[in-house]
Amino acid sequence: MSASGTVSSTAALEVSGIEKRFGAVEVLRGVSMQVAPGEVLGVVGDNGAGKSTLMKVISGVHRADAGNIRLAGHDVAFRTPRDARDAGIETIYQDLALADHLDVGANIFLGREPIRRFAGLIPMLDERKIHGEVAALLGRIESHIPDPSARALDLSGGQRQAVAIARALYWKAKIVIMDEPTAALAVMETENVLKMARQLAAEGIGVLFIGHNLVEILKICDRVMVMYRGRKVFDVRCADTSQTELIRYMTGYADAETNKTEGEYQ
Incomplete structure (x- = not known):
């Protein structure tokens, strides 16, 4: 990753040139972005900036009107969130869509439960494997869930x-979208989620x-x-910016100032 923030x-x-309209309202206007393996990219903006719509396009909830998505170097087009999940994009929503x-184990394996065959014939849920995998996962992320059967x-x-993060790890996600993951959490829990x-x-x-x-960002x-x-x-790289500078762009002040300056030289 370069100092200019490119990947x-x-x-x-x-993501290249993504556009999305709802009727006459243009919600996304040619958005392009990249995220590298092992990189945490913060996405910020005021309400109505298009963050949630962009994430829903990436995760298969909405289909873009224009633009392209490449995952690990391959062009992809998702018809449903299941398509995106199967391809390696896991989304951890603010409202945490758990059953x-x-x-805990049933939520991690939901829809993809391991099966064993009794007497080599009768398919049965492999609960022993689920319990073993869940215990290993929770230990791996140093989770504070005392009872996996809760x-x-x-x-x-x-x-x-x-639980949602353990699910993403187990199913070897390539991309994890964390949508306001610390909203309404206590300080200690917020620190754990950030970790x-x-x-x-x-x-x-x-x-x-x-x-x-x-x-946090x-x-x-x-x-x-x-x-x-x-x-x-x-x-931009987080090391090269500040809250003040980010707020100027989030409110449109810096953008308007740039356009004004460019106009003076035309």
């Missing part, structure tokens, strides 16, 4: 985040970290991208 040609995810009445409904917000985001990156996974808390991310009114307006 090498070995990008885990590359509340299922336990229902998701009975877990705290930070513990639910840990797990870095742990995903240490496993070679590209992480898209969407948030409003600039202190600058602390946890390698690079930050600012969106404003459906466009990417700034992309």
Whole structure:
């Protein structure tokens, strides 16, 4: 990754010229971005900037009207979120779409449960494998879930985040989208989630970290991208910027100032 914030040609995810309209409203206007394996990219912007829509295009919820997505060097086109997940894109939403009445293991393996055959013939859920894999996963991420048999409904917000992160690790995600992952969490749980985001990156996974808390963004991310009114307006290494500069781009002030300066020289 260069000092200008660009990523090498070995990008885990590359998005080029993405456009999205809802009726007459142009929500995304030619957005391009990249994230490298093992990189945490912060995506910030005020409400209505287009962050959520961009993530939903990447994760298969919406189809772009124009533009291309490449995953690990290959062109992809997702019809559904399941397509994106099968390709290696896991999304950890703010509202944490877990099955509340299922336990930790069932949520990690949901829809992809391991099967063994009794007497070589009758298919049965391989609960022993699930329990073993879950215990190893929770140890790997140093989770604070004391009982893997607990229902998701009975877990705290930070513990639910840990389940979603363990799922992404187990299924060898190439990209993990974390949408406001620390919203409404206590301080200690926030620290644990931030640590797990870095742990995903240490496993070679590209992480898209969407948030409003600039202190967290600058602390946890390698690079930050600012969106404003459906466009990417700034992309820089976190070490080379500040909260003040990011706010100027998030509010459109820096963008307007640049356009004014360019106009003076035309």
